[in-house]
Amino acid sequence: MSEKQNALLGLKKTNLREQALSALRTAITRGGLPPRSALIETELSEQLGISRGTLREALRQLQQEGLVVLGDRGRLSVRSLEAHEIREIFVVRSALEGLAAAELALQDDRTGTVAELQSALDRMAEAGTERLDDRIECDLSFHRALCSLTGNATLLHSWTSLEGSIRMSIMYAGVERAVGNMDVGKHMEIVKAIEAGDPEAARRAVAEHLKWASDNLVA
Known part of the structure; x- marks a missing residue:
């Protein structure tokens, strides 16, 4: 079969x-x-x-x-993605997730938010020896949490509408490059900026991470 x-x-x-x-x-x-x-x-x-x-x-x-x-x-x-389409997907992701990270950094009490994001990162780290699809799910869970924790339903819906394309883009360049995008340290920079209450740093950390990730996939 x-x-x-x-x-x-x-x-x-x-x-x-x-x-x-x-x-x-x-x-x-x-x-x-x-x-x-x-x-x-x-x-x-x-x-x-x-x-x-x-x-x-x-x-x-x-x-x-x-x-x-x-x-x-x-x-x-x-669907078959082209390199330019992946870049477009990640540009839109960056705008949505950057907005989400900035909003989270402006929360008066960020303790619960940071704890949930850290928990998502812990799961990502633990999945380092698991199958690729499990690692992808952990990675997506972190990015989805960025949006859902804002409480902004429109933002989350917009991100979710891209999820299928995001999954396909992750697989575009093969396993090795896909795994490279799941570096816990790069994600931690986003959490640190949120925890510090710095919306611009949070937005910038998202932009830098996703720019690096898209470049890695289409290089």
């Missing part, structure tokens, strides 16, 4: 749309469905054990997340 088929097995018979969505998303972001792979409804619905209608709902959601694209002939395929 192919890696693509293995990546799409094992659905239960409840909440099939969400399970299909999760299985497809995981297969795409972990390479089971590589960039430019054609997404053929008859094959996928059979592999997943769901109706084509349920599959279409999941695929529509993946289009919204930026993981799947519609070709000229109306055929869906896995």
Whole structure:
């Protein structure tokens, strides 16, 4: 059985749309469905054990997340990122996460915020010997926490809408460079600036980290 088929097995018979969505998303972001792979409804619905209608709902959601694209002939395929697109994604990330870090630095009581961010960094450090996808989840959890801890729902929603593209961009240059972006020390600079109550330093730390990360991925 192919890696693509293995990546799409094992659905239960409840909440099939969400399970299909999760299985497809995981297969795409972990390479089971590589960039430019054609997404053929008859094959996928059979592999997943769901109706084509349920599959279409999941695929529509993946289009919204930026993981799947519609070709000229109306055929869906896995999105393939170009270097300039990754830079654009990271520029937008920098704006959102920089704003988040600055807002957190302006909180009157930052004790709980710093503790949660430090906890996320601890998990990132502990995941240093784990599988790549586990390390990616720890890295994304830190950046998601930056946005969620602001309490700004619009900011968090904007970041979440990029999450699929962020996952794909992390895998763009292979494992070694992806791991390089998960350096705990670079993330710690952001936390230190927030803890110090310096919004400009916090914004700058985010910008420097994400600029380095995007350069690392597309070098």
